[in-house]
Amino acid sequence: MERYVIRGGNPLRGTVEISGAKNAAVAIIPAAILVRGVCRLENLPQISDTDTLLRVLTYMGAVVRTLNPSTVEIDCTNVHIDSLPEDIWALTRRIRASYYLIGAMLGRFGAACSTMPGGCNFGVRPIDQHIKGLTALGADVRVEGGFIQARAKSGRLKGAKIYLDKVSVGATVQVMIAAATAEGNTVIENVAREPHIVDLANFLNSMGADVRGAGTDVIKIRGKASLHGGSYALIPDQIEAGTYMAAVAAAGGSVKIANVIPKHLDCISSKLREMNVEIEEGDDFVLVSREGDLRHTNVKTMPYPGFPTDMQPQIGAVLCCAAGLSVVTEGVWDNRYKYIEELRKMGAQAQVDGRTAFIQGVDRLSGATVRACDLRAGAAVVIAGLAAEGTTRVEDIQYIERGYQDIVGKLRALGADIRCVDEPAEPPVVPSWIAG
Numbered sequence: 001m002e003r004y005v006i007r008g009g010n011p012l013r014g015t016v017e018i019s020g021a022k023n024a025a026v027a028i029i030p031a032a033i034l035v036r037g038v039c040r041l042e043n044l045p046q047i048s049d050t051d052t053l054l055r056v057l058t059y060m061g062a063v064v065r066t067l068n069p070s071t072v073e074i075d076c077t078n079v080h081i082d083s084l085p086e087d088i089w090a091l092t093r094r095i096r097a098s099y100y101l102i103g104a105m106l107g108r109f110g111a112a113c114s115t116m117p118g119g120c121n122f123g124v125r126p127i128d129q130h131i132k133g134l135t136a137l138g139a140d141v142r143v144e145g146g147f148i149q150a151r152a153k154s155g156r157l158k159g160a161k162i163y164l165d166k167v168s169v170g171a172t173v174q175v176m177i178a179a180a181t182a183e184g185n186t187v188i189e190n191v192a193r194e195p196h197i198v199d200l201a202n203f204l205n206s207m208g209a210d211v212r213g214a215g216t217d218v219i220k221i222r223g224k225a226s227l228h229g230g231s232y233a234l235i236p237d238q239i240e241a242g243t244y245m246a247a248v249a250a251a252g253g254s255v256k257i258a259n260v261i262p263k264h265l266d267c268i269s270s271k272l273r274e275m276n277v278e279i280e281e282g283d284d285f286v287l288v289s290r291e292g293d294l295r296h297t298n299v300k301t302m303p304y305p306g307f308p309t310d311m312q313p314q315i316g317a318v319l320c321c322a323a324g325l326s327v328v329t330e331g332v333w334d335n336r337y338k339y340i341e342e343l344r345k346m347g348a349q350a351q352v353d354g355r356t357a358f359i360q361g362v363d364r365l366s367g368a369t370v371r372a373c374d375l376r377a378g379a380a381v382v383i384a385g386l387a388a389e390g391t392t393r394v395e396d397i398q399y400i401e402r403g404y405q406d407i408v409g410k411l412r413a414l415g416a417d418i419r420c421v422d423e424p425a426e427p428p429v430v431p432s433w434i435a436g
């Protein structure tokens, strides 16, 4: 079984290059189905989620050429949705973003089919707002036997005015993709404003779409008959950058986090400053240093520009080492605290009550065998392992590799003692005071 073995205690020093944004990539790759021609994507992260989506497109008849590790060309001239091989569904079930195939297939063919999506388990993850949006655009959407099927009632989607009842990244992306080639104009209100929403709009526009207002809470789209090929470079990953910032906060040291948009990191930087972490901003980097003791703080997650839910576990791990009592409130998901149980195995003092976690900082965490319960929970236990005394073994690392490009290589280059090893499951080590 592959796992990460981390010997904690090394401060981090040096420079880390941030990869392209996962949540932009997983929206943009399905959106490429709308493009009749070649679209070239640069700064694409090399993670298993993008790999899975590229394989799905290949099964649909797209030709994918890798020009260098972070640049691919996708030619969707001959994509189709007829007689798709069964193997495709094992891939679509694996990831959350596979539901964007529905909007893209509807936009291109007026009909669509995919499985219900997979992804991290944070309790109930409804898709009612996706269905509401697609229905408003004139699609008949059915969910049956684990599949989503949709058909544009008049053969082509029609622009509409849509108010999303909940600020949802997924529903915003879904409707943007579907409306880009719908007939007429679409207005989507109460949309998500995350950087990856703006990135998707910029991608669609560079392929000939007309999408305005991304980054505000109203998006207006003039539907185009079709989109043409082009070239697009994705934005850097806000959450990957935030994860390395949290790692420096927990382990100590000083790291230049390069290839970032510092503005996207404001909410994370200001929380870390409250915790006694120094942050200097450059044009496309942040320099993060922590020498003294960490201070406690309170965090509440909210849609952008609030503190991102996708950074909650990582900041939770840092707060486990910060003097005093911190209160973390999860404002987006019902159940995103599975990592706390893992951190408790490392000596963290934390309690969860509903959507709130109370974390009393300890002087030092101690290494243990822990699980990556999901992608960001996995990042949290890695961060805890870097700060802990002794050896931490992280299991179920496939979740981490869904969203972090070469996390082991990047941390090792900063001086961390972390390795990916293939070793059999071991019996738990009995603490010396029990073993006598």
Ligand code: EPU
Binding pocket: 023, 026, 096, 097, 120, 124, 125, 126, 127, 128, 129, 130, 131, 166, 167, 168, 169, 170, 171, 192, 309, 310, 332, 333, 334, 375, 376, 403
């Ligand atoms: N919601 C509904 N109905 C819907 C859709 C969402 O009630 O139809 C609710 C959800 O239950 C949740 C809230 O709206 O309470 C926000 O969900 P959202 O739709 O914004 O989440 P998502 O699109 O499923 C994306 C990211 C997540 C990230 C959230 C919030 C992707 C592929 N995933 O999920 O990223 O946590 O937005 O920012 O973009 C991650 O990267 O680790 C990750 C989980």
